[in-house]
Amino acid sequence: MNYLLKSNLKKLLKKGSFVFTLLVINNIAPTLGQTTAYSSGELAYRMDMAYRRLTDSVYNPAFTEKFILADVNIDPDNARRFYNFSGDLSGRYIEVMSLMDASDAKVNLHQLVKNAIKCQKADGRFGSAQLVFSKEEIGKQHMALLWGNGRLLVGLLAYYNRYHDKEVLASAVKLGDFFIKAYSVCGTPEIVKRLDGFGANGIICVTQFVEGLVTLSQLTGDHKYAKQAAITYKLLPDRGKQHSHGYLTTLRGVLMLYDFDKNAADLAYVKNAYDNLILSGDYTKFGSVREYFGKDAIERDEGCSTADFVRLSFDLYKTTGDSRYLEKGELALFNALFFNQYYTGDFGHHIITSDGSDPHYLHAAWWCCTMHGLRALYDVRGNYIINTRSPQFKVDLYIDHAYKTRDLDISIKRFKNIGDTLFYHFKIQHINKQLLFRMPAWASNVVCYINNKKETHSIVNGYISFQKEIKAKDEISIGFLLKKTITVASGEHIPLAEIKGTVKGVLQYGPYILGVDDKADPDFTAEPNNNILYLKSVTPIKNDMHHNFENISFLTDTYLNINYQHGGYPSLSQTVLRPISEMTFDRHGYLLLNISYSSDKNGTDIQRKESMQNPWRQKLKSQ
Known part of the structure; x- marks a missing residue:
């Protein structure tokens, strides 16, 4: 794949290049x-990237049957990472492949599932049989096993729902019964208190079972699992400092419980938790959440949490009809989840900062996020673009x-x-x-x-x-x-026309969040990067930047050209604000997102007589 060269940006910024004559909207008629x-479009392309990551052997690790089942068919002397989260990877793989048309996958899904359930222990669990679920012994390893088993339960039920294999359903029922017995110990106040502060090994490993329990009741008709779910989710504490994926997965399960039993208290619980999250510091400038909640939490995102947030937002819209949730889900989809995906097809983690994100090593979370991200995209494609839940058809998402x-x-x-x-x-x-x-x-x-x-x-x-x-x-x-708006630290969205003076914030152009990254313009992002951008100079442009991406023709032309003064030396320069989602195809570099914008000038009147910019570069730029 070809990646952006700086010369492409310089061609783009050449005076007069690609700048549209602004037209009156009522006189615009595109040629059809x-x-x-x-x-096929961007959504299909991204889904195919993730699917090929799970089925091809271009990148390591390759998803072979032995690799996938290494968390239930455990080899302690040759262990795979997170094998103790028994069923986490294997369950997610089974879930998403049960939804996709996986006929060309290198792993035989049906054989994979049959071999997986052979690893089930007599008491219904998967993983270590040595872990005793007693008040004296329960700790992090017990929670890890429960987490993985919860994800495997969801995977087995997705497979059964499509292929109706009674042996697989029997295995899922046995696993659900194991959880109910384990809950009798894990759900006690003593254990809940002990697990406080355990992060990804905390009580969310118990509460995330709600999703699988509700699905068990849906598919078996046995309400005891939904009743257990209604008890279990009450253990979920306020956000505090905890793993956001488990928290949001639990909320998705509670919303499923409401759809199953129509208990208004369940819906109120989810809505209150969601609305509180949106108004908190745990809601990021990317339109989603961090990996961990809490002001002192790790400053990075996570593909699983972002996928959960997208699905929860759209599910709330589906349940309530409130368009606020649709708008939040769309923002997170186009900017947080698309941004989260790597060029390998994987989803994972990115270091996020107060002003954007930092370049780092490849945080490709092949053990969870790659599959969970694809699962969310599948959900969007199948359930949320066209709304069929009213007497009319409605186009809800423009994809x-x-x-x-x-x-x-x-x-x-x-x-x-x-x-x-x-x-x-x-x-x-x-x-x-x-x-x-x-x-x-x-x-x-x-x-x-x-x-x-x-x-x-x-x-x-x-x-x-x-x-x-x-x-x-x-x-x-x-x-x-x-619309062009800037979101400031308070969360207020200010239209560009209403900005007075200088503000620092994130620019949104229609549904897209725009930024400047070092792959496109290292001059702008180089230290010091406290540049001032001049709003009066903003111009929509047609770009040729994305044509450097091999076989990618669907990317949007929602780019903005803008003048700025560099924070380190007298200058007047131009840069391009582009959708941050494109960093998937351009290897995630350093991204500036939270930038200072001024309404006072258009930049031309701050040009110094003797600019300190490189005269040779300026000469080349003007040619």
Whole structure:
């Protein structure tokens, strides 16, 4: 794969290059028809990256059956990392491969599952039979085993739900019964207190079982597991300093419990916990969470936690219909989860700072995040792009996608940018219901065309509808005028037009968070990088930067050109703010995200007579 060279940015910034003439939105009409090339899109590309990571042998470690099952078929003399979290990797692999079409995988899923359940112990557990679940002995190793067993329970049930293997269901039931017995000890106040502060080996290893227990009741009809889930989640403490993945997984399980038993207290619990999280310091500038909660926690993210946050947000929207959760989930998907993925296809960890993120070694968490990230993307693709839960069809997420059922056959394509307007194109092959389109909070205006003709529309309850009936073979183009806002430390989103003086914050352009990274512009990120960017100079540009990524044609043109004064010497320079999600394809380097912006000048009046910039570089730049 080719990666960005700085010369590409310099070509981009050449005076007059690629800068669009700003157009009045009501007069914009993109060319449709044969010029619209439908590709699989970014979501499909990212899913394929993760899937190939799990099924190909390009990177180490390779996912062979022996490697996958090393946490349940344990070889103490040749152990794999986290083997004591018995079922964590194997359960996640079984879960996501049970959902995907894994016919071309190098590991035979059916044989893998049969060999996995052969490792089950007589009492129903997987892993070490030597661990005694008694008040005297319970500690970190017991919690590690429970965590892995909880993930394996979910995996076995995903496999059963697709393939209906009764032997696998019997194994899952036996594992659920083991947990109930273990809970009788682990759930006592004495043990809960002992586990306080154990982080990833804490009480969340117990509470994360809620997801599997509820699923057991759904698939077996036996309500005892859901009743146990209702008791178990009460052990979850306030966030404090604990592992965010286990906390959010528990919340997802409680929301599943509400969908199962319709106990209003369960829903209220999840909503209160979620809303409190959003307003806290544990909610990051990337639109998601850190690996650990707490002000003194490790300053890095985690793919599993981000995936959980995305799924929890969308699930809350599905359950409540409150668009706030949809907006939060979308922000986290496009910026936190996409950013989290590495060029290898893996998801993992990234060092996050007060101003962005630092370059580091490859934190590819192949033991958990790679599979959990793919699981979240699968959920998005299958459940949240097209909303079928009302009398009308609704397009909720603007993601390249092909959706086909008996009542609707539609293709969605992120089409092109014209100035600050981002167009999406929709091809209708078949339709039996009214089709509505979400009016997102990240857009300030919209223009619509049907078959290349501007069409009258109305916006009701957050959705765009047309007076004209949409029919088969129609082609629709919807252009959204993208908002530009800066999110400051307080969490307030300030439109650029309302900024007075200088503020420091994160710039969002439509649904995308933008930043500057050292792969694209090392001049900007070099120390000292307390630069001042001039908002009056912001210009939307069409870029050629992403064309340097091999075989990637779907990336957005939502780039902004902007003047800035360097913090270390007299100057007037330009840089490009680009979506942070693109760092997946450009090896994550140093990223500046929290930047100072000024509304006072456009930058031209601060140019010194004798600039301290390199005159030879300036000469080359002007050519």
